[in-house]
Amino acid sequence: MAHSCRQSELKPNIIACELYGRADAATAQQLKQELHDLFIQNKPRLVVSVRNLEVMSAACIGVLVDFHRQALAKKGGVRMVGVNPNVKRVLDLVELSEVWGSYASEEEAIKTFK
């Protein structure tokens, strides 16, 4: 398993998701389903920790972009925590580093949701 999603301990309406190891096409479908389930529970704010993520694939990026796009309508979105050089390299190429940000902690990322 390459991810685990839970309710944030800091704020109940925010989902904290950790991606670790590999987030490739093999696991993207499961991530998509989990995020969809959370979204329909009216939880459109997602903080993703990628500190321990080694490989971020286009499939995983596509899942997060779709979530972000839907979440914007509900004043939600995606924020990134602990962006390591491997992840930054890919996010820079697909021009998402500025969109999702790079925060040092879950708490700091949560503050950016208005």
Place this chain on the structure above:
Amino acid sequence: MESQVKGVESGSGQPIRRKHAPEYKITVASKLDNLAKIGAFVADTARRLKMWNETILDVQVAVEEACTNIITHAYSLKSDKPITVGCRLRNQEFIVRIRDFGAAFVPDSITAPKLGKDITERRSDGLGMYLMRKLMIRVKYKFDEARGNELTMVKRLPEPEPPAPEVPVGA
């Protein structure tokens, strides 16, 4: 299908004159779960050929995206088809060849994804191929129904730094 790893280079330890640089190969079944195995093979081979870490990551990501496309599109998620990945280093270029027997396509028909800060306007289709083209200096497809399809991707290695000028002892 079990994976097979084959390093073509023999182990005499002596320099061998060859027309082509030795190629290291792996063949795996077309399962998404095998992407990790393919990525590890490419990274291990690149390390063995003394490539730099940043370059290794670029090649690994490009190869995994290519194989994802083969499994999902060329093989339509059939999990028992072969994918062969071969790597070699020649003239400061890391060359990856990926062979499959799936459906052919027209590479130019894959439109570039729409990027940019406005995420409502973004389109993720073609993101994998976009990454391949961004990370490698050449991406070339050759389709052949009988012999299989071959994708060749090339990464140019950074030029080695020139040796520092010798400083006389006591200077």
